[in-house]
Amino acid sequence: EGARNLRGGVRREWGRYARAGASVYFEEDAMTPQEMDAFSNLVDQGIKDSENRLKIPAERRREQAGKIFFFVSSKIDIGRSRFRTVMLPLWRVQREAAPCLHWTAPFVARCESCPMWFSEGFASWVQRSVSETVGGYDAKVFARRANRGVDADEVRYLSTAQGQAVLPFVLEGGEPPDIVAERRAVGAPFYVLSQSLVKYLVEHAGVETVRGLSASEDFDAELARVREKNPEEVKVDWLGA
Secondary structure (H helix, E strand, O other): OHHHHHHHHHHHHOOEEEOOOEEEEEOOOOOOHHHHHHHHHHHHHHHHHHHHHOOOOHHHHHHOOOOEEEEEEOOOOOOEEEOOEEEEEHHHHHOOOOOHHHHHHHHHOOOOOOOHHHHHHHHHHHHHHHHHHOOOOOOOOOOOOHHHHHHHHHHHHHOOHHHHHHHHHOOOOOOOOOOOOOHHHHHHHHHHHHHHHHHHHHHHHOHHHHHHHOOOOOHHHHHHHHHOOOHHHHHHHHHHO
16 A cells, blocks of 8 residues: 555656656655666666566567556665566665666566466576676675575575475475565575576576466476476475586
């Protein structure tokens, strides 16, 4: 409810920076015009770079045409997205720690029937992959060493009680309890493990195949078809790798 009220107020009263793929609204006087212009360019370029990295065909891009709306405000406590709208805390944007590429990924490759581990792991993988190979920045919210070091982070978490507690929700589905309230104890290991698994899938099946999973109506069945293994076998192979 608060997010809807904020969006309405911003649209009426605050400045807008329009780009081809995004419209970015900023809290009044929060940043200089030059900073807001630069961030809007960064967001718009990130959308294009994500589409290119995921090898999305031109016709699919036209089908999904429509701007993504970004709202930057000190009234936003934590980043979130819904209905082509991304809410970003002002302090993260000011410190170049806003996970813009992460939040963009679900709109670039819609994932309406995906389990939470895939949607979050996929978005994390996209953010790191684009920032490592093309441009933009990695917000480093949970995984500190991008895709190159996420497996080491995964191994470290699996040696802890927190990592073992969230492991059943990775690949098997569902939402770990208290993932919002306990961002570090629950969210961090869950996101890192999920990103590591998506990275494993990309390395063994390719970017386009994994992107295709996001559009599947029966995710588990499609994953089993792609890997020619049941989920438990996929998990064993990933952990072994």
